[in-house]
Amino acid sequence: xxxxxxxxxxxxxxxxxxxxxxxxxxxxxxxxxxxxxxxxxxxxxxxxxxxxxxxxxxxxxxxxxxxxxxxxxxxxxxxxxxxxxxxxxxxxxxxxxxxxxxxxxxxxxxxxxxxxxxxxxxxxxxxxxxxxxxxxxxxxxxxxxxxxxxxxxxxxxxxxxxxxxxxxxxxxxxxxxxxxxxxxxxxxxxxxxxxxxxxxxxxxxxxxxxxxxxxxx
Amino acid sequence: xxxxxxxxxxxxxxxxxxxxxxxxxxxxxxxxxxxxxxxxxxxxxxxxxxxxxxxxxxxxxxxxxxxxxxxxxxxxxxxxxxxxxxxxxxxxxxxxxxxxxxxxxxxxxxxxxxxxxxxxxxxxxxxxxxxxxxxxxxxxxxxxxxxxxxxxxxx
Numbered sequence: 001x002x003x004x005x006x007x008x009x010x011x012x013x014x015x016x017x018x019x020x021x022x023x024x025x026x027x028x029x030x031x032x033x034x035x036x037x038x039x040x041x042x043x044x045x046x047x048x049x050x051x052x053x054x055x056x057x058x059x060x061x062x063x064x065x066x067x068x069x070x071x072x073x074x075x076x077x078x079x080x081x082x083x084x085x086x087x088x089x090x091x092x093x094x095x096x097x098x099x100x101x102x103x104x105x106x107x108x109x110x111x112x113x114x115x116x117x118x119x120x121x122x123x124x125x126x127x128x129x130x131x132x133x134x135x136x137x138x139x140x141x142x143x144x145x146x147x148x149x150x151x152x153x154x155x156x157x158x159x160x161x162x163x164x165x166x167x168x169x170x171x172x173x174x175x176x177x178x179x180x181x182x183x184x185x186x187x188x189x190x191x192x193x194x195x196x197x198x199x200x201x202x203x204x205x206x207x208x209x210x211x212x213x214x215x216x217x
Numbered sequence: 218x219x220x221x222x223x224x225x226x227x228x229x230x231x232x233x234x235x236x237x238x239x240x241x242x243x244x245x246x247x248x249x250x251x252x253x254x255x256x257x258x259x260x261x262x263x264x265x266x267x268x269x270x271x272x273x274x275x276x277x278x279x280x281x282x283x284x285x286x287x288x289x290x291x292x293x294x295x296x297x298x299x300x301x302x303x304x305x306x307x308x309x310x311x312x313x314x315x316x317x318x319x320x321x322x323x324x325x326x327x328x329x330x331x332x333x334x335x336x337x338x339x340x341x342x343x344x345x346x347x348x349x350x351x352x353x354x355x356x357x358x359x360x361x362x363x364x365x366x367x368x369x370x371x372x
Contacts, residue, residue: 084304086259086263087263087264088304088306089257089259089263089264089265089266089328089330089331090266090295090297090306090324090325090328090330091297091299091304091306091324091325092304093257093259093266093365093366094324094325094369096365096366097257097365097366097367097368098368100366101368129261129263132260132261133259133260133261133263133365135260136259136260136364136365136366137365137366138366160302160303161303165305165306168308170291172264172332174305174306176303176304176305176306177303177304178302178303178304179299179302179303179304180302195302196299196325
């Protein structure tokens, strides 16, 4: 695990810059981190660590401005990925309201993070609907919708599922979906998983690690 | 004259005590005290969740069947659950409020789903819902409309 992480960090450094520059940067980083938390040690996450256990962030969807976006567009940001839909009156807004509190608790650091709210109900969730919805919660939240196949691929990529439940007589329907929040570092690598059973303090703690000392780019 | 007044008074007292003695026949709604009633308002015409704490001061359990309101064309009693990492929502026929007990309609649990708003509901508004119980009785309850990002800090 430790080896794997070292390799990941090494290869990342190498792929970006010349080895000499990488060493210089590493020295600079260590000298700056007076807390003694060294960069090549695994980050002491409190949530379920999924580093290396799930694939990097990758998708082709449409954001709430109607623009085509991919996972790479969010590199440089710590990403909180959550699946839901706007016709969900209880759990989805609760989760987004809680994430807004998390962002507030992170203060200025939160500007380095993005909440990606991915719709599992693209039929009803147009970019315009998503735009009004996510902005009711947090300015750093982005609503993503798009081709049902692309959404299904993303859900499956993170080993989850969603099910459209039978419609009522008036055509309304609910969608069962993953309740987890997947957290990615600035390089799009999955790092931790937050579930409803986990505390908000743990999520704030781990995001703080990723935003202040974590993999940087 | 005096006698007549007295007899009226007596009749009044008798009626009052009769209605008190028939407490067992009081409606379900009369035994319920509703508090912390609020609605999470979402943008556009999206369905909203309504939450309330119901306390039953009677000796019999009471069953909540749902609610109605002039502000929403449709109201459904729902329960959210989280099993195997999946969030689900299911319709409920009724929700029991135990005798001398209480039940919380709260986020990520029991709630009323309000659909098809007949008027624009905005944070700060007070919306009246008539809670319906299994014996047909209703309890008019005022719900405070709160913004989408409201956190339930009332408990």
